Amino acid sequence: MHHARHRRPSALRRFLEGQASAGLVLMGAAALALILANSALAPLYDQALHAYVGPLSVGHWINDGLMAAFFLLVGLEIKREMLDGQLSTWPRRILPGIAAAGGMLVPALVYLAFNLGPTARGWAIPAATDIAFALAVISLLGDRVPASLRVFLAALAIIDDLGAVVIIALFYTADLSLLDLAGALGLVAVLVAFNRFGVRRLVAYLFVGVLLWVLVYRSGIHATLAGVILAFTIPMDPTPAKPDSDAKSPLHRLEHGLHLPVGFLIVPIFGLANAGVPILGLPSAALVAPVTLGVALGLLAGKVAGVFGFSMLAVRLGLSDMPAHAGLLHMLGVALLCGIGFTMSIFITLLAFPDSFLLQAEAKIGVLAGSLLSGLMGYVLLRWAARFPAQKRAGKMAGD
DSSP, X not given: OHHHHHHHHHHHHHHHHHHHHXXXXXXXXXXXXXXXXXXXXXXXHHHHHHOEETTEEHHHIIIIIIHHHHHHHHHHHHHHHHHHSTTSSHHHHHHHHHHHHHHHHHHHHHHHHHOOSGGGGGTXXXXXXXXXXXXXXXXXXXXXXXXXXXXXXHHHHHHHHHHHHHHHHHHSOOSOOHHHHHHHHHHHHHHHHHHHTTOOOHHHHHHXXXXXXXXXXXXXXXXXXXXXXXXXXXXXXXXXXXXGGGGGSHHHHHHHHHHHHIIIIIXXXXXXXXXXXXXXXSOGGGGGSHHHHHXXXXXXXXXXXXXHHHHHHHHHTTSSOOOTTOOHHHHHHHHHHTTOOHHHHHHHHHHHSTTOHHHHHHHHHHHHHHHHHHHHHHHHHHHHHTTOHHHHHHHHHHHO
């Protein structure tokens, strides 16, 4: 009984620690990319990304192919949390859900305040939160941060990921090929039938998933969304009576198998391929261009205003309680960490400005600057908040 009681929290802790470690690796990959792009090796770095392997360039294979596995993992996490996790009941969904909505709406408005012309297409860039980066920063604080805040941040980031997936599907889709789209829908029907008829062999789902990726890529919808669609069809058992038996669920097996390669290989490769902005070679005006300022301030100011403002409004209106043992400074610190956009923000940058190197570079500078400042300020504020026991007591009264 003792082991069963402690198994689930330790699984959550392992998930958070795994995400945090992956975030630290991603930081290293992003730093290396910046060094390469601003050194004598820049031409070699650029040639490597534009070299063709079969029908696609190395850069396309990374952004369209490898990242499909990242989106598959995102989809699995969303499904598991919605069915049997931190987002499985409405009371648990309300606060992170409202916070995530504010954290997508306000940054988009901040961006649009600077970009009302053709560059308005980048409105969704500052609307995303990087779960690995944000959890990496909060993990550095250890026990100084209430455990409820880590869960709140993870839930918020997962809802944020779902929002980003919907935004990509609705707003960043090219001209559609109806024939390929019909074929893709047929394969989705096959996957749903697998689920309904109790097929539990992952190889069957993954084989159809590869075919689905090809057709989705050809249809004009971004190919990575095939990963999310596949994830939602993978069978997941309800919480078992025996703690060990959930390992047999196909969804749990696949999610467990993807965590290491996605966190420590695929996402760092994406960072290495896309964070390399040749800052030294850009005109100085690019540092204060409307796109740069819109993205940076969208992440730094928009995320804080959206996440913190909407959270406090929900608590004030009695729609939700504060996370246990958390005070206002804690919530403000977490809102700042939500301004770390990186992976999903850079991904949306590539979709928003596919044909403009300069606009991509400006947006990436905004993402890097906004994410770095948000992360540093969030870390400092949460470290400072730990010194105030009164904050914890206030949060405990509000959360209990």
